[in-house]
Amino acid sequence: DIQMTQSPSTLSASVGDRVIIICRASQSISTSLVWYQQKPGKAPNLLIYKASTLYSGVPSRFSGSGSGTEFTLTISSLQPDDFATYYCQHDDSYPFTFGPGTKVDVK
Amino acid sequence: EVQLVQSGGGLVKPGGSLRLSCAGSGFTAPGFSFTDAWMSWVRQAPGKGLEWVGRIKSKASGGAADYAPPVKGRFTISKDDSRSTLYLQMNSLRTDDTAVYYCTTGRWGGEAHWGQGTLVTVSS
Numbered sequence: 001d002i003q004m005t006q007s008p009s010t011l012s013a014s015v016g017d018r019v020i021i022i023c024r025a026s027q028s029i030s031t032s033l034v035w036y037q038q039k040p041g042k043a044p045n046l047l048i049y050k051a052s053t054l055y056s057g058v059p060s061r062f063s064g065s066g067s068g069t070e071f072t073l074t075i076s077s078l079q080p081d082d083f084a085t086y087y088c089q090h091d092d093s094y095p096f097t098f099g100p101g102t103k104v105d106v107k
Numbered sequence: 108e109v110q111l112v113q114s115g116g117g118l119v120k121p122g123g124s125l126r127l128s129c130a131g132s133g134f135t136a137p138g139f140s141f142t143d144a145w146m147s148w149v150r151q152a153p154g155k156g157l158e159w160v161g162r163i164k165s166k167a168s169g170g171a172a173d174y175a176p177p178v179k180g181r182f183t184i185s186k187d188d189s190r191s192t193l194y195l196q197m198n199s200l201r202t203d204d205t206a207v208y209y210c211t212t213g214r215w216g217g218e219a220h221w222g223q224g225t226l227v228t229v230s231s
Binding site: 038048096101 | 147149156157158159161162173174175176209213215216217218219221222223224
């Protein structure tokens with residue numbers, strides 16, 4: 001099974017900051033990588049699929065890049081609504097494992 | 108707008124069984140009916156991260172389901188297209204199956220639509 005890791009586990013930032021979250025796969029998954037945002041008590045929201053395709057309605061300050069085993073989620077200018085936990089997930093082959101999550105909190 | 112409404116959670120003793128349901132509506136986009144949808148279950152233990160449980164393909168794609176190792180052989184995913192309902196039958200439940208369970212689906216990649224989540228508590 002493919003294992004996913006994320007770094008950092010927690011990120012403290014301020015409104016307006018550029019934020020970068022890294023996700024790594026234990027083997028190559030091409031661009032079969034998805035990013036989600038989750039707020040406490042809520043279902044996750046899809047942000048990006050196929051590593052870099054922005055899902056409809058997601059603000060353009062979110063972007064994704066990478067292929068193979070290393071991927072990044074970038075928030076170009078952090079907004080108050082962006083404080084949340086972010087998860088990557090691969091959908092290359094079953095089982096579709098998630099990363100452990102990165103919590104973005106207020107600095 | 109696709110909506111997924113879940114039901115069936117609750118408290119169950121270790122070794123017991125429970126069935127979760129997920130009723131879909133609003134599948135109006137051309138080529139994306141409930142019948143066409145591949146659907147998944149994801150769970151989240153209290154205070155923990157997301158865990159993929161399994162996925163079922165549409166009948167047109169073979170209708171097979173795949174499962175995460177911790178639930179394989181105990182959980183069964185099924186889909187009743189005539190009722191627009193997805194099911195998760197959970198048998199031989201263990202305390203570490205305690206979680207909020209979400210049904211999900213998506214069209215182009217990733218899970219774009221999520222149910223509201225339903226809590227399953229396995230405890231004696």
